[in-house]
Amino acid sequence: MTDETKRDGAFAASGGRPARVATTTAALDIAIKYGFLALLAGLIVFFSVMSTGFASAQSAVFILQSVSITGILALGVTATLVVGGFDLSIGAVATTAMMASAYVMVVLRGDAVSATLACLAIGVIVGLLNGFLIVYMRVPDLLATLGMMFLLVGLQRIPTEGRSIATGMTLPDGSVATGKFSPGFLALGRHRFDLVVPDLLPVSVVVLLTLAVLIWFFLEYTRFGRLMYAVGSNARAAQLAGTPVNAYRIGAYVISGVFASIGGVMLAARLGRGDIASGNNLLLDSVAAALIGYAVLGASKPNAFGTAIGSLFVGVLLQGLTMMNAPYYTQDFVKGAVLVIALVFTFALSKTGKR
Amino acid sequence: MGRGEDWVVENAAFRIEGLRKSFGPVQVLDGVDLTLRPGSVTVLMGANGAGKSTLVKIVSAVHPRDAGRITLAGQPYAPASPAEAIRAGVVTVHQNINDGVVAGLDVATNLTLDRLNGSGAGFFFNPRRVRRQARAVAERMGLRLDLKAEVSALTLANRQLVAIARAMAHEPKVLILDEPTSSLSSAEADRLFEVLDRLRANGVAILYISHRMSDIRRLADTIVALRDGRVSGVFEGPALDYEGAVDAMLGKKTSLDAVVVQDASDPVLRVDALRLAPGARPFSLTLADGEIVVVTGLVGVGKTALAETLFGARAPIGGTMTLDGAAYAPASTRRAIERGVFLIAKERTESGVVPDFNLYENISLPFLKRLSSFGVANRGRERAQARAQIDSLGIVCRTERDDLQTLSGGNQQKVVVGRWLSQSARVLILDEPFQGVDIAARRDIASKLRASARGRATLFFLTELDEVFEVADRILVMSEHTLVGEHRNSGVDSQRLLAEIAGRIGKAA
Structure with a gap:
């Protein structure tokens, strides 16, 4: 083959290609950007048609309620993902907060406010500790928060010698706990506001939506959120632009801890006892929701809106399958499949993922 | 030849x-x-x-x-x-010492590591034979080290010697x-x-x-x-x-016609008896309003150390600094920026750009506080500021909302320069700003900096002499963490300049 024909061949080959490449990349862009939202809408339509009663206000609220606690935790962990970290301790923070609130009310006979404050304090302290370990002790984020997770899982069992906390339980010193969950505290988990239909909107859903809007606004529109993203994307450049990088990283873990402890309060209020065995799935479910969020709107990065949609997606899918009589033991499989698909969307298909 | x-x-x-x-x-x-x-x-x-x-x-x-x-x-x-x-x-010892040794293994294993992959290597690992082979290698090299010591416990020099000895085992x-x-x-x-x-x-x-x-x-x-x-x-x-x-x-540029050398006026930054490294000779330095000063010298002579010290990213061993007549001792980069001392750091991808941000977010990064009200970033102002820099530096892009990664290297560098020109500086420091930048972008950046030099002192750190002569009013030569020479950029005695760079002159001064 001479140079001349080679060049001709190259021309012929490239002649037809650019247009087709352009249309396929444009189609791919749209698929990446709106694929997950379209899939969510498709699922809702599908379940509404296939299962009577899915398309109702009660069902929608039920879905939101079922994802409210994992959603709150997922929003918190999003903050740590934004600064390029990770928080594996959120599940344990939530259950520790739950046990602490039960302990304050049932054993120490405290009121709802002191129980809630104790929980929030736990969230702040654990967040500061995580941040300290990661920033100043230079423990890698996954390992530091894994260690913290173990520590908290163990810690929450010590005051009651490994038993769940409920009114009438026997304490280690032989006496009987006589305190009760205060009605105000229980209302956090059980009260429903009227919205068009009486007794529709549970408090937990209101808390979830409020926190979602707050963290979304914080991350997207305030300078603090912007700088958190800068720290996550290029910490050295952020530092040379005058950002106090360490403070932002620690702050992210505090946000994560506080959100997880709010999740724990909601869990305690729903259960009405300090149940040692509950909350096993919190960590995996909420991390999955945050990671699914990467794929929403083709963001390819942690974002609060995506996390909220990710939680909702899992909730819709599980509720729909349950109403179609899918057995409960398939739930984790379905969640795992959704997560894997979302991760492929994020890392293999999107442009930023490729780099 | x-x-x-x-x-x-x-x-x-x-x-x-x-x-x-x-x-x-x-x-x-x-x-x-x-x-x-x-x-x-x-x-x-x-x-x-x-x-x-x-x-x-x-x-x-x-x-x-x-x-x-x-x-x-x-x-x-x-x-x-x-x-x-x-x-x-043909054996190569690469720049990064730790590429040449396995830190977690002992010296003997390191010296014989390549034989484990050789065709003659058996299935079992015989520590005694390994040590015997290693001793032979070490003796040939005159290497006096404990062969059982773990490499991670050795000094850098000893690690380097192990890496070289390992290379020499191949004869x-x-x-x-x-x-x-x-x-x-x-x-x-x-x-x-x-x-x-x-x-x-x-x-x-x-x-x-x-x-x-x-x-x-x-x-x-x-x-x-x-x-x-x-x-x-x-x-x-x-x-x-x-x-x-x-x-x-x-390389050396022969014609210097492009530069009209400015004479220094009011001093902006004064540095007195600054010491950058233990054992380095202290030096002083004054930067004036409107002046462009270039510090040149070979790689590793302390240019970046000086840049980072002025910017509060590194503490000096000794010495004092004065900015606009007031004491200046920045404890952090943020304090330096607040006082109007900006650094365009070298190595754009590592220290400059935020890859996940778009163009205007990259430009506004250090000044978000000034561009926010009640903590909420004012995107309209951010974008207006970015558009001004796009126009004045000739950044090739579609809009200020383009992803940074869609830009060429030269244009990304212009974004980083535009970031620090978007607010007025008292001292603008540029550490190797032309690295990995094509010549057209380099000319754009240099002429923009010369045109906007009034109202601040500008300090470049450059290794390439072409670039030095292109931008400087005054040239300072650095060697062994101290300043060894000073030239006005007109009729420079290039023999003397090169001798200073090579470390021949100025040590005793």
């Missing part, structure tokens, strides 16, 4: 002819000829981006070559993999060392030089890559200067022309 070609061909251990390599559109090596003789040290000098590392990587078969002929003792040399290169007798004909002393103290370097002397006496052809003039004076039999992918000078003979080599390496 003057010797007969025939003699060279017959005795050349290793001969490279017409070597070419490009990465995409960038021609990194543009026809390099290089000859290494047995029992001789050839020093390769070149500024950043001259193509030294690419040359090393092609010879050690990490990268394939585009064109060119390489022969080893008259035979064609074309290894397909790094392992094949080593088997052919190479050609040894390539890429900046082996960059992390060694001078005493440690002396030990390395003794080993190299022994290897030279044994007839090994050595290619030694370094910026350090003291190393070069100690070792070089021949100096080859590389510049923009071509050999720009070969120096040999009993009395080597070091200044000439530096000149050939850095």
Whole structure:
């Protein structure tokens, strides 16, 4: 083959290609950007048609309620993902907060406010500790928060010698706990506001939506959120632009801890006892929701809106399958499949993922 | 260079002819000829981006070559993999010491590591045989180390010696060392030089890559200067022309007509008796309003240390600074920025751009506080500010909302420069701002900086002399963490300048 024909061949080959490449990349862009939202809408339509009663206000609220606690935790962990970290301790923070609130009310006979404050304090302290370990002790984020997770899982069992906390339980010193969950505290988990239909909107859903809007606004529109993203994307450049990088990283873990402890309060209020065995799935479910969020709107990065949609997606899918009589033991499989698909969307298909 | 070609061909251990390599559109090596003789040290000098590392990587078969002929003792040399290169007798010790040793293993295992992959290696690992082999290697090299010691416990110099000893276990004909002393103290370097002397006496052809003039004076039999992918000078003979080599390496622009030198007016920043490193001589420095000062010098002489000290990213050993008549001792980069001292750091991808941000978010990054009300970023103002910089620097993009990563390297650098020009500075520091930037973007940036120089002091740190003469009003020369010379950028005594850069003049002053 001479140079001349080679060049001709190259021309012929490239002649037809650019247009087709352009249309396929444009189609791919749209698929990446709106694929997950379209899939969510498709699922809702599908379940509404296939299962009577899915398309109702009660069902929608039920879905939101079922994802409210994992959603709150997922929003918190999003903050740590934004600064390029990770928080594996959120599940344990939530259950520790739950046990602490039960302990304050049932054993120490405290009121709802002191129980809630104790929980929030736990969230702040654990967040500061995580941040300290990661920033100043230079423990890698996954390992530091894994260690913290173990520590908290163990810690929450010590005051009651490994038993769940409920009114009438026997304490280690032989006496009987006589305190009760205060009605105000229980209302956090059980009260429903009227919205068009009486007794529709549970408090937990209101808390979830409020926190979602707050963290979304914080991350997207305030300078603090912007700088958190800068720290996550290029910490050295952020530092040379005058950002106090360490403070932002620690702050992210505090946000994560506080959100997880709010999740724990909601869990305690729903259960009405300090149940040692509950909350096993919190960590995996909420991390999955945050990671699914990467794929929403083709963001390819942690974002609060995506996390909220990710939680909702899992909730819709599980509720729909349950109403179609899918057995409960398939739930984790379905969640795992959704997560894997979302991760492929994020890392293999999107442009930023490729780099 | 003057010797007969025939003699060279017959005795050349290793001969490279017409070597070419490009990465995409960038021609990194543009026809390099290089000859290494047995029992001789050839020093390769070149500024950043001259193509030294690419040359090393092609010879050690990490990268394939585009064109060119390489022969080893008259035979064609074309290894397909790094392992094949080593088997052919060409051994490379790379710049990063820890690439050459496995820190978690002991010295003996490190010295014999390659044999574990060899064809003769059995299934079982015999520690006693390994130690016996290692002792033989160590003795040949004159290496006096505890063979059972873990490498992670050794000093950098000892690690470097282990890496070299490991390389020597292959009995190479050609040894390539890429900046082996960059992390060694001078005493440690002396030990390395003794080993190299022994290897030279044994007839090994050595290619030694370094910026350090003291190393070069100690070792070089021949100096080859590389510049923009071509050999720009070969120096040999009993009395080597070091200044000439530096000149050939850095390049020198003959016409200086573009620059109208400004005279200094009001002082903005004063630095008194500053010491950058233990044992370094203190120096003083004054930067004036409207003035562009360039600090030049070889790599590793403390230019970046000075830039970071002025910017509050590093604490000086001693000395005081005064900004606009008030004491200036920034505890953090944030404090420096608040006082109006901005740094455009070197290495854009590591220290400059935020890759996930779009263009306007990159520009507004340091000044978000000023662009926010009640903590909420004002995107309208951010975008207006970015558009102003896009226009004034000629950044090629569609809109200010483009992702940064869609921009070319030169345009990304313009974004970083635009970031720090978007608010007014008192002192603007630029550390190697033209690295990896094409010549057109470099001219745009330089002329913009000259045009906007009023109202601040501008301090560049540059290695390439072309660039120095292009932007400077005043040139300061740095060597061994102190300032050794000063020139006004008109009719510069280039002999003196080069001598200062090479560390020949100014130490005693």
